[in-house]
Amino acid sequence: MGKNVATRDAYGEALLEVGAAYPEVVVLDADLSKSTKTAKFAERYPERFFNMGIAEQNLMGTAAGLAAAGKIPFASTFAIFATGRAFEQIRNSIAYPHLNVKIAATHAGLTVGEDGGSHQATEDIAIMRAIPNLTVLVPADGVETKKAVWAAVRHQGPVYLRLGRPAVPVIFGEDYDFALGRAAVLREGDKVALLATGIMVSEALKAADLLAGEGIEASVINVSTIKPLDVETVVTFARRCGAVVTAEEHNILGGLGGAVAEALAENCPVPMVRVGVRDVFGRSGTPEELLQAYGLTADSIAGAARAVVRRKG
Amino acid sequence: MDEETRKYLEEKARTLRRHIIRMLAEAGSGHPGGSLSAADIVTALYFRVLRLDPRNPAWPERDRFVLSKGHAAPALYAALAERGFFPVEDLWGLRKLSSHLQGHPDMRKTPGVEASTGSLGQGLAMANGMALAGKLDRKDYRVYALIGDGEMEEGEIWEAAMAASHYRLDNLTVFLDYNGLQIDGPTSQVMSTEPVEEKWRSFRWNVIPIDGHDFGQILTAIEQAREHLGQPTMIVARTIKGKGVSFMENAVGWHGNAPTREQAQKALAELGGEPVSE
Structure with a gap:
């Protein structure tokens, strides 16, 4: 991995890896696949990618239905829309029935940058943390992001994965030992x-x-x-x-x-x-x-x- | 549909309605109006249409039914009990702490419930996801959903409506329980939803208007939906809120109020069958 890598880029690459290993992995996006980096998965596995358009409530609800039918859906959009617009779908359609949906939200925090305060989610962890059944992961770099995506797939239950927009320093080697639930x-x-x-x-x-x-x-x-x-x-x-x-x-x-x-x-x-x-x-x-x-x-x-x-x- | 089938379904629907009244009276709260308006559609699905195995609720090949208007849970629970997913006696525990029967459907607690619903607008998107999975896996199971006409006011319904036709979910059949009433009054006064059929047609759905209390029309519409390729089907079922109990029919006040014991006895007497002694 390079010196600086955006966690969203590492996510896009990790999706290709887990997509190859798990045929039940499907990916959904809400018209932001080039930004959330799910576009690579869409290109490699077009039949397992669903663009839901600019409709985050339906994005989460459809992911819930796919999970209820045995799929492992990754639902991606920006953190502000995932946790803001679709909060109640995450709570009631996904977390309440403990469905196996992985919500991978990119562009979290201030480092969204120039798009400004309307797009900078600085409350998403608080919102997601208050929902029972939901695991909340915030990887520190590209290496940890990849390991977190693998851990999310292996974990049975809903996960919120918080990812960022800009390239950030890679601080871990490939041998970094990541375990879900362990600091x-x-x-x-x-x-x-x-x-x-x-x-x-x-x-x-x-x-x-x-x-x-x-x-x-x-x-x-x-x-x-x-x-x-x-x-x-x-x-x-x-x-x-x-x-x-x-x-x-x-x-x-x-x-x-x-x-x-x-x-x-x-x-x-x-x-x-x-x-x-x-x-x-x-x-x-x-x-x-x-x-x-x-x-x-x-x-x-x-x-x-x-x-x-x-x-x- | 032959006369024998009609009689069988009418008798089942009467049983479901009696269960609904008794459950709500026992619980002391809940939603009779919308449960009764949906009872015939639910009866047709569970006793003529859905491919299910009550001994194996997670059977992968089963048809799915999502009750998007989750407040009509008593109708669903009554059907599941009558189909043998759990004992009929369980129904009398509705909404109580020790019961698996929650105020709104919970797929983790009740065998046979396909989706946790009740927050309006969310069930149709979940049904879409199940239908997409069926297409992806090349399975021949079908997905059914029931939404309310008040529920159509939720934005997520129209997000899901767009997506279902975009992905050509012809394995999805949805009923609109068009009873014309919502909590605050007639739907036409609270928030105009007309023209309903044109709306769904313009969202590129196959639209079939029927009388939601006529079993012949319900079953014919389901058959037409099954044969219609390339589009999801919306069966716009005109219904009567509170159907089957004279003093509840078309009465706004019976949306979310349980009958007292006296009212329940009166309702049960109208519905026929054995009187209930407590």
Whole structure:
């Protein structure tokens, strides 16, 4: 895999792999197949690809029906439309009957970029996380995306897979050991635990380098399965470090920060800072400009870590 | 249709209606009007049309029936019980905590229920998915769905309507339970849906208007749908909400109110058969 890869591109490639291995895999899109990268599957397996047009409710409902008849449907559109427009179809047609639909939503978060706030889903994790039966995955890079797609196919039940638009650094080797439901410890340190998800994982690793230069040894944990949350690992590192920073390309309400805060409040309350979008909408700009403007950077994570370490008793 | 079949179906439909009244009275809540208007269509499907095996509800070759207007669940449950998917006694547990019979159909709890429905507009899309899967697997099972006329106000219905004709789902037959009433009043007053037949025709469906309480017309329409290739079929079935119980017929108030025990006894007396003693 190259140096920088968009997770949506890795998804498109992974679909070809699982499509070859599982004849029951079918793919549905809502007129965005070139952007969600399902077009490659459509070209390779035209009879197993269904374009539903600009109709996300029917996209999810049809996927549910296909799953009820034994197929493994991947339903793709942008995160804002999947979780916003089709929320209730995901809840009632897919999750409530525990149907085997994989919702692969691309263009999540601020890094949609120039299309602006109307298209930047920064609440999708919160929405999906509140639905029973649904597994929520947020891969950090292209390698993890491919492994997450394979894990989603092998998992019996509905999955929400959150993917991004721009090319992002590849941080894992092909030997990266991904397991659904397990947070991955990428670096160990005792002063502060940096829990990150999605594109913020590479920023957290950079932040750990910055902090190490100042004598603050940080653990970095990739929480790619937001639900079910790996509470054991989260609590273990909160206890060990005594301070936690979460980082996500999502509203600080209800996403990774929310999930970790809930787990720690009940099991191991420690000083904590959430790095994320601070309950505001996004706007137009390049992805880099937006990440800078909204404080989703290694510098912000390092700053939060310094502040939270000072709060330790 | 011969006279014997007609008598058999009319008797079954009466049994289903009696079950519906008793279930709702026992539950103390639920939707009699739309259950009774759909009862003849459901009877025809379950006792003359659908290829099913009650001992093997997951049989891959079975026909599928999706009750998109899920609030008519009592009609579906009564048919499933009479077909032997579960004991008739289960019906009296409707809507109770210990029962598998939920207020709206739940495919994970009740044997024979093909789709979890009740949030209006969603069942037709699910039926589309089942029909697409049937085409993909070159199976000869057929998919049936029942939608309400109020339900047609949901946008997802028209998304699904477009997709079904786009994908030429001629293995899909849908009934419109056109009883003309919804919760807040006559459909024509709440939100005009006319011209209904023209709408479905313009969405490139094969449209067959019938009397939804005439078994001859129901079965003939299903046969015509089976023979019609290249398009899904919409059977626009004119029905009477509350059909079979005089004081419930065409009465808006009986959409979502269960009968009291006295009202239930009166309804059961009208429907004939043995009186129910409690």
